[in-house]
Amino acid sequence: MTADKNNIPEFSELSLFEIGPKLSSFLPQDFCTSNHIALLDDPSDEGSQDIRIGVLDPEDQDLISEAQEIIGKDIKPIQLNAYEISKALSQIYNIEAESVSGPILHLDSSLEINFSKDRKPNLILQDILSIALQRGSTDIHIENYNDDVDMRLRIDGTLHQVTTSLSPSNIQRVIACLKMACDLDHLERKKSQDGRFSALYDDDGNSRRVDFRASIVPGNHGQEAVIRVLDPQRFILDIDELGMPTNILNSYKRIINHPNGLILTTGPTSSGKTSTLYATVQSLVNRGLKIMTAEDPVEYEMDKVNQKSVNEFMNFSDYIRSFLRQNPDIILVGEIRDAETAEIAVKASTTGHLVLSSLHTSSAIGTVSRLRNLEIPDDYISDNLLGAIGQRLVRKICEKCKEEQSHSDEMLSLFYNKKQSTKHYHGKGCESCNGSGYKGMIGVYELFFPNEEISTAISTGTSVAQLRNMAKEQGFTPLIDNALDKVHEGITSLEEISQRIGPKFPHAN
Ligand SMILES: [Zn+2]
CATH class of the missing domain: 3.30.300.160 (Type II secretion system, protein E, N-terminal domain)
Structure with a gap:
């Protein structure tokens, strides 16, 4: 303007x-x-x-x-x-007036970062966003203490401190700029506020749009901010590149070819569920199917997919209901977290739609008990559940500083029930990985897909423990085994899976 x-x-x-x-x-x-x-x-x-x-x-x-x-x-x-x-x-100054929401931010991978006290707040903000993108961070955390500023970047799931000489008053002005970028009320300091904005990021000559979601809350020593980085580059959109082991990948590809039914991804927050759902949609998008999504929020815009963000007026179940009137083939629901959404999602899958969604459970088979808790009758679960993926993200060992590593017997006993001679690796830390020994992340997976026998067992109310035993007899491999395979291949370390997934034999002596 x-x-x-x-x-x-x-x-x-x-x-x-x-x-x-x-x-x-x-x-x-x-x-x-x-x-x-x-x-x-x-x-x-x-x-x-x-x-x-x-x-x-x-x-x-x-x-x-x-x-x-x-x-x-x-x-x-x-x-x-x-x-x-x-x-x-x-x-x-005889210059053009900016539009009210400010100009679109331009960030550059080659920007010289300079976190000094006398730098202008809009430039400090630009530096913070640039360094986050340069280092592949997923979120930026800015907090104030008495007279100290704490800035951390989450990289590969772990928070890393950023050293600056910024003062709390610098940060308050940076947060004021952040609010301007989000078009928020910059005078409101007593209530938390959420907003989003976009920037153009010039990454070594290639420009792409990156979205940021900011949440600003009042703290004891001034306002604090968390900025989520929604960088489209970070999403793996090819189902073959998610890191699924071949047997799981092949079965999963068969399952997603069904015209109707329910497919769920499970795992805690930041376990890569959204990437799996996006990659699944991408693998189906060119088949002339109508795909509609309800997400919280849309993290990555996909061609030929009708995507909606949930908001205060329309929640997941409202969207599914409205989608059903538009006759889509595939419906993606960001997450099923209440009985109402569960009911309408199952209804959609019984009426000829393929429904993809995620559930907050720790294992793929746990999907059955979660759906039971959400008041879905057993026979509806058995009729509609095509499969459930359980997943976690683990950090990959940095290739530049990878070396062999030996472990104590105590550590080994958590993962192996007999002595064995497999080699283990870790990263000793180098410049390329900022000393962490890790670079990038990869998914580890398990896939539960009920065959006829297990479906019948679900419909008769069989317990999850029993279902697990039946699934193992049919060849179900738990996620920890896929994680150990990735340890043996030198992709990740035993410590990493110990921290992120836990031991395979927690009660062994
Ligand atoms: Zn390294």
């Missing part, structure tokens, strides 16, 4: 001031644009007592004293909105 430079609305306080290029010599332009501050009175005018200055936040004492120091006279802050400030700056 380009503002009309000569036309200030009557209702704006701006119309009370004589704003023009004569004010441009008192404050540097980039100081004003990056801090959203605009001079309103002429400091060289002898008659004026207090020099009035337009700011977003009249309580930002640091900023006001800084401006006071540059001008050398007492100033009086006047609160203006972002549009008014942008408008004033366009007249003072």
Whole structure:
């Protein structure tokens, strides 16, 4: 949006001031644009007592004293909105006004990161987002302590500290910029607020759009922020590249070819369920099928797929109900977390739709007890459940610093019930992996798909423990075995699966 430079609305306080290029010599332009501050009175005018200055936040004492120091006279802050400030700056410096929600951010993989106290807040924000993308982070955590700032990036599922010399007041201004980018109320500091924004990321000459979701909450020492990075590059969209072992992959591909039924992915938060669902949809998208999704929120936009984000007006079950009127072939529901969604999802699968979704359970077979808890009758489960994937993400050993590793007998006894000579590996830490010994993540999987015998057992209320034994007899391999295979192949380490999945024989001596 380009503002009309000569036309200030009557209702704006701006119309009370004589704003023009004569004010441009008192404050540097980039100081004003990056801090959203605009001079309103002429400091060289002898008659004026207090020099009035337009700011977003009249309580930002640091900023006001800084401006006071540059001008050398007492100033009086006047609160203006972002549009008014942008408008004033366009007249003072003869530049184009920014749109209200600010310009789209441009980030660059080659940006020199500089977290120093005297850097402008919008540039610090840009640096924070850039470093997060450069290091492949999934989320950014910014917290304040007494006079200390804590900034951490989650990389491959683990939080890593970022060293900065930023102060809590720097961070408060960065958070103000973050709120502007999300088009949130920057004066509201007592309530938590959520928003999202996009940036163009230039990654070594290739540009892509990256979305960010920000959550800002009041803390004991000022506001705190968590920014989720929704980088489309991170999603694996090829079902063959998820890391499924061949036997599971082949069975899974057969299951997803059914025209109707229920397919679920299970695991805790951040176990890669969304990637599996997206890769599944991608493998079906070119078959001339109508695919509709309800997600919380849409994390990656897919071609030829009708995607919706749940919101305060439409939850998962509302969307499934509306989808059923549009006659899709495949419905993806981000998560089944209540009885209402479970009921309508099962109904959709009985009426000729393939329904893909996720459940918060720790194992694939646990799907049966979870659906029972969500009041789905046993015969509906047995009639509709095509299969359930259980999954976790584990970190991959960094190839640059990988070496053989030996373990104590105690550690080995948690995973093996007899002595064995398999080699184990770990990463000793190098520059390429930031000293962590790991780089990237891979899924480990189990697949439960009831055959006729197990289906019948489900319909007669057989316990999950019994179902598990039956499935094992039919060749079901638990996720821990796939994880151990990946340990033996040198893809991940025994410590990693011990931490993320737990021992195979927890009670062994
Ligand atoms: Zn390394």
